[in-house]
Structure formats: C-alpha cells, structure tokens
Amino acid sequence: MMEEKLLFQEISKVYGDGNTQVTALDHVTFGVQAGEFVAVVGPSGSGKSTFLSIAGALLSPSSGSLFLNGQDLTGLSSKQMTQVRLNHIGFIFQTSNLVPYLTVWDQLMLIAKLAKVDKKQAGEKADQLLSRLGLEKRKHHYPEALSGGERQRVAIARAWMNDPEIILADEPTASLDSQRGRTVVEMLSEEVHARKKAAIMVTHDERMLDLCDRVVNIMDGRLIEKTATA
Amino acid sequence: MFLAVREMKHSKLRYLLIGFIMTLITCLVFIISGLASGLSSDNGSSIQNMNADYLVLESDVDTRLDRSVLSEEILDEIQDLNVDAVPLGQQMTSVTRDGMDQKMDVTFFATDADGFLVPSVVKGKGLDAGHPGHVLVDEKLKREEGLKIGDVLKDEISGEKLKVAGFTEGQTFSHTPVIYITNEKWEKIQQGFSKKGKAVVNAIAIQGGEDTVDKVESSLENVEVVSKEEALESIPSYQAEQTSLNMMIAFLFVIAAFVLAVFFYVITLQKTQQFGVLKALGAKTGYLAGNLIGQVILLSVISIGMGVGCTFGIQNLFPEGIPFTISNQMLVQYSLLLLAVAVLGSLLSLFRVVKVDAIEAIGRVE
Ligand SMILES: Nc1ncnc2c1ncn2[C@@H]1O[C@H](COP(=O)(O)OP(=O)(O)OP(=O)(O)O)[C@@H](O)[C@H]1O
Ligand SMILES: [Mg+2]
Numbered sequence: 001m002m003e004e005k006l007l008f009q010e011i012s013k014v015y016g017d018g019n020t021q022v023t024a025l026d027h028v029t030f031g032v033q034a035g036e037f038v039a040v041v042g043p044s045g046s047g048k049s050t051f052l053s054i055a056g057a058l059l060s061p062s063s064g065s066l067f068l069n070g071q072d073l074t075g076l077s078s079k080q081m082t083q084v085r086l087n088h089i090g091f092i093f094q095t096s097n098l099v100p101y102l103t104v105w106d107q108l109m110l111i112a113k114l115a116k117v118d119k120k121q122a123g124e125k126a127d128q129l130l131s132r133l134g135l136e137k138r139k140h141h142y143p144e145a146l147s148g149g150e151r152q153r154v155a156i157a158r159a160w161m162n163d164p165e166i167i168l169a170d171e172p173t174a175s176l177d178s179q180r181g182r183t184v185v186e187m188l189s190e191e192v193h194a195r196k197k198a199a200i201m202v203t204h205d206e207r208m209l210d211l212c213d214r215v216v217n218i219m220d221g222r223l224i225e226k227t228a229t230a
Numbered sequence: 231m232f233l234a235v236r237e238m239k240h241s242k243l244r245y246l247l248i249g250f251i252m253t254l255i256t257c258l259v260f261i262i263s264g265l266a267s268g269l270s271s272d273n274g275s276s277i278q279n280m281n282a283d284y285l286v287l288e289s290d291v292d293t294r295l296d297r298s299v300l301s302e303e304i305l306d307e308i309q310d311l312n313v314d315a316v317p318l319g320q321q322m323t324s325v326t327r328d329g330m331d332q333k334m335d336v337t338f339f340a341t342d343a344d345g346f347l348v349p350s351v352v353k354g355k356g357l358d359a360g361h362p363g364h365v366l367v368d369e370k371l372k373r374e375e376g377l378k379i380g381d382v383l384k385d386e387i388s389g390e391k392l393k394v395a396g397f398t399e400g401q402t403f404s405h406t407p408v409i410y411i412t413n414e415k416w417e418k419i420q421q422g423f424s425k426k427g428k429a430v431v432n433a434i435a436i437q438g439g440e441d442t443v444d445k446v447e448s449s450l451e452n453v454e455v456v457s458k459e460e461a462l463e464s465i466p467s468y469q470a471e472q473t474s475l476n477m478m479i480a481f482l483f484v485i486a487a488f489v490l491a492v493f494f495y496v497i498t499l500q501k502t503q504q505f506g507v508l509k510a511l512g513a514k515t516g517y518l519a520g521n522l523i524g525q526v527i528l529l530s531v532i533s534i535g536m537g538v539g540c541t542f543g544i545q546n547l548f549p550e551g552i553p554f555t556i557s558n559q560m561l562v563q564y565s566l567l568l569l570a571v572a573v574l575g576s577l578l579s580l581f582r583v584v585k586v587d588a589i590e591a592i593g594r595v596e
Contacts, residue, residue, distance in 0.1 A: 058588050082514055082588070099504060101236050111512070
C-alpha cells in the first residue's frame with residue numbers, strides 16, 4: 001500500500017442556504033500519494049477553488065472527512081487549521097502574492113519565523129531552495145523588481161520553506177506566458193518527485209498536463225478521473 | 231515586528247509623512263500646554279506658591295479674593311480655635327517710582343511681617359514690623375522695570391510711599407507682580423480707600439487639614455473656606471485663559487486619534503488581500519495584529535520623541551517674557567496620553583485584520 005498524503009472521504013461543500021444553496025463539491029472521494037503530482041481541471045464554477053481550499057485547510061467541508069498525512073482534520077478550530085497550514089501545507093497562488101515589502105530572502109525567512117524554525121537552519125534551507133530555483137542573484141530584490149516567472153519561482157521556494165507534506169497550487173501559470181509557465185511547472189514537478197511529497201495543481205492550461213502524473217476533472221462538483229496524457 | 235519594521239523601511243515616504251504630522255501635533259500639544267501652565271503661574275503664582283493650605287473668605291462672593299471682606303474679629307475667633315492663621319489683605323493698584331511718571335500695575339498683599347505668608351527672600355531683606363514702610367517685591371519688577379533695592383514707590387491711590395527692602399520670586403496675582411506690605415502700612419492705605427478708619431482684610435490664610443476646615447466652617451458664620459486651587463481659579467481671567475487653552479489641547483488629542491485612525495485604516499484596507507495570503511501561509515491573527523500595533527507604537531514613540539525635542543527647540547525661539555513652563559511630569563503624562571490615543575485610533579484597523587479570512591487568498595485575482 002502506498003502512503004496517502006491527502007485523503008478526501010465523501011466530502012461535500014454547500015454554500016449558502018435555502019433556495020440560494022450551491023453545492024460546490026458533491027461527495028468527493030479522492031487521494032494523493034507521496035511523490036504524486038496531480039492536476040485538477042474543469043470549467044469555471046465547477047468547484048476547483050473550493051476543492052483546493054478544503055484540501056488546504058482554508059475551508060471546512062460541510063460533510064465528509066479529510067486526512068492529511070494520516071491526521072484527521074475534520075472539526076479542527078480555525079486556530080488549529082492555521083497551525084496545520086503553517087506546518088504541513090505549501091501554497092502557490094494564482095498571482096504569486098508575495099509580500100511587496102519583503103525581499104526574496106525575507107519572503108522565505110518569514111515562513112521560518114512564523115514556524116519558529118531556527119534561523120541558521122532556515123537560512124541554509126533558503127539558500128538551497130533559491131539556488132535550485134535559479135534565484136541566487138535575486139536574493140535581495142523586492143518583488144516589484146522581479147519578472148512574473150521569477151515571482152512564481154519565489155512563491156514555489158516559499159511554499160517549500162516549511163517542508164510541507166503537500167503543495168497546493170491555484171492556477172500558478174495563469175499570469176505567465178506558456179514558455180515561462182512550463183518552466184515553473186517543471187520545477188514544481190521535479191521538486192515533488194525529488195522530495196517524495198505530493199502536489200495538487202488547479203489549471204486551465206491543457207499544455208501543462210503532460211507534466212503531471214494524474215489528471216482529475218471536476219464537473220459540477222463531481223470528480224472524474226482521467227488517465228494521464230503522458 | 232519582523233513585518234512592521236520592513237514595511238516601514240520599504241514605504242518610507244508614507245510613514246515619514248504621517249510621522250511628521252504626529253510630530254507637529256505633539257509639538258503643538260506641548261507648546262499649548264506649556265503656555266497654559268506658563269500663563270497659569272504668570273497669572274496666579276502667588277496663590278500657587280502660597281505657604282498656606284486654605285483661605286477663609288466671606289461667603290457669597292464666588293470665592294473671589296478681591297470681593298471678600300472680613301473684619302479683624304474673625305481673625306481673633308479663628309485663632310481662638312487654635313488654628314494657625316494670618317490675615318491677608320489684597321488690593322490691585324498701580325505704583326510709580328519716586329520722581330518718575332511710569333505707572334506699574336501691581337497687587338498689594340498685606341500680612342503679618344513675621345507670619346507664614348511672607349515668601350522667602352531671594353535678595354535683600356524681608357518684611358520687618360519695625361520698619362512698616364519696607365516692602366518685599368516680586369522680582370518681575372526688577373526684571374521688567376529695573377527696580378532696585380532702596381527704590382521708593384508711591385501708591386497712586388493712597389499716595390503712600392513704600393521702600394523696596396528685598397525681592398522674592400514666583401509671586402504674581404492676575405498677571406501683576408505682588409508687593410508684600412506690612413499690616414501697619416495696609417491700615418494707612420486702607421484709610422485712603424474708606425474713611426471708616428477700621429482695618430479690614432480680604433482673607434485669612436490658615437494651615438491645617440480637613441479637620442481644621444470643618445472646625446472653622448462649623449464655628450463661624452458667613453465665611454467659606456476654600457482651597458488654594460479654588461482661590462486660583464477665581465482670579466479674574468484665570469478661568470477664561472485656561473479653559474480655552476485646555477479645550478485646544480483636548481481637540482488636538484481628538485485630532486491625533488482621528489488622523490492616525492484614518493491613516494492606518496486606509497493602509498489596512500489596501501492590505502486586506504495581503505493579510506489573507508499571510509493567514510493562508512500560517513500567520514496567526516495575533517501575529518498580524520501585533521505587527522500593526524507594533525507599527526503604531528514605533529511610529530508614535532519616534533514622533534512623540536521628535537515632538538518633544540521640537541518643543542524645546544521652539545521654546546528657545548520664543549521672545550523673552552512669554553510665559554512658558556513645561557514640567558517633566560506633564561511631558562510624561564501627555565506623551566503617554568498621546569501614545570494611548572494613537573493605539574486607540576488603530577483599533578478600527580485591528581478589527582479589520584481580525585476579520586480577514588485566509589480563504590481570500592485562493593481563487594481571487596488582483
Ligand atoms: N463564498 C461562496 N458563497 C457562495 N457560493 C460560492 C462561494 N464560493 C464559490 N461559490 C460557488 O461555488 C461554485 C464553485 O466555485 P469555485 O470557486 O470553487 O469554482 P472554480 O472551479 O474555482 O471556478 P473558476 O475556474 O472560475 O475559478 C460556484 O458555483 C460558485 O458560484
Ligand atoms: Mg477558481
């Protein structure tokens with residue numbers, strides 16, 4: 001049996017109530033293994049962001065249970081969820097969402113600071129991440145001085161800073177041209193495989209799917225597995 | 231403070247501007263309160279520094295020293311109660327230096343030459359019952375009019391002559407310097423006013439605590455015992471000066487609170503998305519709130535410090551004679567109050583920070 005990094009069990013999410021009720025996720029069961037890079041595709045409004053928010057402990061499901069690395073996350077308080085995000089989950093957002101007044105270096109050190117990691121240890125880790133992502137020369141730059149691709153790479157480095165079990169990426173290539181986008185996703189994919197971690201990426205971009213191990217399709221809140229187009 | 235300091239460094243201009251406004255407000259608060267307390271002592275330092283605890287006045291005169299009239303029998307009655315008491319006669323008038331026409335506005339305080347009301351002498355000699363014509367003069371007359379020991383003054387109303395025996399300091403009443411005179415001289419001056427020939431005093435100064443006050447008030451009729459503060463506030467013009475200045479200070483505090491509240495609120499609104507991202511990355515609300523408050527405190531402490539420095543700088547530019555006093559106690563008190571007001575003003579922003587949801591970070595483009 002392979003190790004399940006993330007497991008959705010019969011998860012549903014219903015927004016609103018009464019006749020404005022929207023079922024964004026409908027009894028979804030889904031698992032990601034260690035070393036697996038999964039792409040999530042689907043039309044607008046199908047529930048992709050909702051899916052990712054639940055996977056990222058940003059949103060509680062209306063029903064069903066969620067396991068991260070074997071730990072049951074159902075019914076945690078919002079404080080406990082913050083702690084889970086800090087220690088076990090890495091995020092890459094649609095726009096890189098770097099903090100505008102922090103240098104590349106400080107973006108990474110902030111995560112270490114929040115997690116109260118030893119400064120020296122964190123520094124070594126940050127150096128290592130930056131050199132792997134080809135950002136050594138950008139260490140002391142502010143986000144405003146970086147290209148879109150460089151920003152997304154910084155976001156990837158930031159996501160790995162807390163050594164998460166799983167990386168969640170919400171359309172990480174949306175603001176990049178396809179060449180840059182591909183490079184960014186390749187880097188993400190390499191990191192996932194090298195570290196034996198897991199990643200879920202929501203994307204609209206069909207050209208990225210060959211880099212993923214598995215593609216799942218969401219339609220009206222229901223999950224349909226596709227075979228990877230490798 | 232990791233975020234607070236870096237943000238302030240990165241957006242220097244923004245924080246410099248608001249810091250500058252805070253500095254100016256602080257400076258204005260201290261200048262106005264320095265003037266208020268300066269004017270207060272310029273106005274009534276003789277009462278503030280009076281070596282007595284209470285004044286006995288005639289009742290129904292709005293606690294005004296100049297309107298109160300007491301007979302000498304009342305002094306005897308109070309002294310019979312075993313209370314330390316001396317008479318105080320008060321008269322605003324103008325005097326000229328012998329042989330000159332220049333009039334000077336002064337206030338006579340008449341009391342026992344060896345009583346406890348006579349202030350300490352800084353130069354020359356004090357009052358002496360053996361020399362009833364000798365007077366003790368506030369040094370403001372030396373400073374501003376060049377009066378010297380040995381000069382002879384003439385009271386414009388009664389025509390009585392007074393010889394300057396010594397100088398004292400911190401003795402003004404209604405902005406005029408006080409001249410301490412003996413009871414004997416007082417009687418003569420009074421005869422000039424009323425032909426009755428019977429000496430009256432305006433007040434009786436007593437020393438003692440609350441029990442002494444009760445004793446005097448219960449055994450005498452038609453008198454009122456007031457504290458020095460009450461007597462000070464009833465000096466004509468005192469209330470008007472202080473009230474208007476204090477109102478300005480109160481408004482400055484309100485302005486400071488609002489300026490900071492608006493500034494931080496706008497900045498916080500701009501950063502809503504960013505706070506969402508930080509929370510998604512695992513920053514606790516308490517951490518973000520701490521950074522916000524940290525910024526407010528850092529900014530305020532620096533601005534207030536510069537404001538204090540600026541106040542002392544400006545004080546040196548004031549022309550001589552502008553009453554301006556600032557005590558350390560006042561500095562500390564108002565600085566802390568400004569800091570508290572600043573933190574209070576940031577509560578609105580704090581509320582926003584608490585309300586931001588980490589979910590804002592996902593599925594939104596900006
Ligand atoms: N906070 C909310 N309140 C009510 N309904 C919501 C809320 N968030 C999402 N929905 C609804 O849930 C459904 C799924 O939304 P979701 O944002 O997950 O879609 P998506 O697949 O991410 O779409 P897109 O590709 O456009 O980003 C949509 O019908 C949406 O209108
Ligand atoms: Mg979406």
